[in-house]
Amino acid sequence: MSVYRTDPASLGRPFGRDYGAAVPGSAPDAALRRVVARQAAELARRSDDRGVRDRGDTIRERVRGRWARTDRRVDVLRGPGDEEKSLVIGGEVLVGAASWPDVADEAARDGLTRVEVGCAELEDRVVRLRTDGADATARLTRFVRDLRAQGHAVSFSYVTPLAPVMKGCSGVPAPGLAAFAEYGPVDPSFGHGVRVAVIDTGIAEARRGDGWLSGVARVADGSPTGANIDLLDADPADGYLDVSAGHGTFVAGIIAQVAPGAEITAHRALTTSGTATDIQVACALIRAVRENAQVVNLSLGTETYFDEPPVALTAALDVVREIETTRGWESVIVAAGGNGGGTSPVWPAAFGRVVSVAGLTSALRPSLWSSRGHWIDVSTVGEGLVSTYVSGRQSPDVVAEPQQFLGDPWARWTGSSFAAPQVAGAIARAMTEHSLSATQAVRELVAAGRPVAGFGKALQILPGG
Structure with a gap:
């Protein structure tokens, strides 16, 4: 018997409305609709501006x-x-x-x-x-x-x-959530004992005063295990936030919202320009699994010229399988389905053993910018997500309306990058809420999803905007 209700009225809402009131400013007012619509349009390249x-x-x-x-x-x-x-x-x-x-x-x-x-x-x-x-x-x-x-x-x-082809869509300031100790939509123990690895741009070095992400270890340059600090202003060093600065911090914050008890580890594989070779991503994936991550989040991906699986990532999954065989349990790998808007497979999401996640509107309808196809497993809201961000000023060269972020900033951002960590967090929550393995949690969540053509099973987790 499923641990989640699968009757028609409950499909797509495995956690009911637990997270619905968590995000300030999530009500669909006109200003919020304009912000989210602009981000979605830039991702979909539907503007001739x-x-x-x-x-x-x-x-x-x-x-x-x-x-x-x-x-x-x-x-x-x-x-x-x-x-x-x-x-x-x-x-x-x-x-x-x-x-x-x-x-x-x-x-x-x-x-x-x-x-x-x-x-x-x-x-x-x-x-x-x-x-x-x-x-x-x-x-x-x-x-x-x-x-x-x-x-x-x-x-x-x-x-x-961080997208199949680089696109200029950055976060905008948003009202923040309560301090982490006061965050109350869900049981704070959800995810406790589950290690979730985030392979991304790294984590902001400055610790926040509101307690969010305080448990994420910061590893400086020179460490034998590899540094994980987001450099923020390096590509180029011009006094502005780089185009993908804060991406890893934002992703980690989404996981913490869904599974506040999870142990989040940050792995810096991508530069703040938002790129890495598939060899670098493959190496980081192996390291995360070898360090016993039960769930690995990859909010990145690439289309390939012949729609072929990249050789390095294919080899990395072979190494992962060998690690799992030796230790006797499997990790779950979650990857963003991409922002290409078409049906071409995006890797690593398109690998059969990877949980691929597409992006939906806040009404759980297909987002025009999201990649889709038979290779997508699940989908969730990818528009207007609110999460932890980094301090600094955005560059006028890459952002239409550059903003200054100060203090303990929060931002609102759009993309499949921010759908994937919701699913990673949901897996961690399901594992602890129902005493499941990571692979069992995936099966239960997929069974609880609502079918959406081309978007796998839709899940309502965070509300988005």
């Missing part, structure tokens, strides 16, 4: 500049309609170790050189190849296409951003 396009161009140039400083370039791969499909590290491809013996000769003929993967856990599982030249992207496109047609595990070296 020149400023929207210019801000997007600025963000992409900053991403390119960030990678150029590491002596690698970022290339844009375009789809059949000349739309931006994905970002890749120029001149690089990845090959699965099992395919390498059959691929090595062809790689040598194409002038590809093997280099270190850069992640110890993947050195024996992934082959990283590099080449130079003005025609490198065209040559590598043929290389990947031809070898995949022969059944080999080959992919580009993808840049995995």
Whole structure:
């Protein structure tokens, strides 16, 4: 028997209306509707405003500049309609170790050189190849296409951003919740004993005076386990918050709202420009699972040129499975379905063992900006979420109406990035509320969802705006 009611009147509300009154200013007044509508329009790119396009161009140039400083370039791969499909590290491809013996000769003929993967856990599982030249992207496109047609595990070296293609949608100031000790929508023990790892931009170094996220460990640069402090102003260091500054802090705050007793750990894999290679994300995922996270949240993802699963992330899931077999229990991986607005799979969400989460409006209707398709498992509100943010001023180059955030700031933000952590928090709550394993909690929550075509099972958790 299900632990949640599954009668038609209760479908989609596994927790009833527990969280409905938690967010100040969640009533649909005109000002709030305008804010949320603007964020949704920018994600959906439904505006022909020149400023929207210019801000997007600025963000992409900053991403390119960030990678150029590491002596690698970022290339844009375009789809059949000349739309931006994905970002890749120029001149690089990845090959699965099992395919390498059959691929090595062809790689040598194409002038590809093997280099270190850069992640110890993947050195024996992934082959990283590099080449130079003005025609490198065209040559590598043929290389990947031809070898995949022969059944080999080959992919580009993808840049995995906080959205399938970088878009200029940032948080806006919002009324804050009560101090953490006074937060009362749900039992504060929900999630107690469950470790939820957030792989993202890191956590704000400054501890908040209101007690939110005070239990999240801050790890400084130089630590052997890897720093997790969000740098806030590094891409570039210009006195303004970077385009993705505070993203990890915002995601962690959503998990804390849903499962206040959970142990949240922050892993910095992405820069404050909102990007990482799929190798970096894969390495962080392995580390989080090895550190016994029961739930891992990945509010990031990439579409791929041939809709192929990225090689590094595929290998990382193999390592995760081996870790789980050795210790005798499974972690649950939750990933954002993406903000592309189409049906192309977004990775890692599209992997079968990953819980993929799409975004809905506050009325649990499909959001135009959200990716969707048969590969989506569940969906929840992704528009106008309120959560913890960081202090600083937004850049006028990337935000239409830059805001100053002071003190213990809260923000309202839109995207599938903020739907996913609600599901991660819901899994942690279900585990403690009903004494379930992480995988059992997923099954119960999916069973309690309301079917929405292309969006899996819809769940009402936080209200959004």
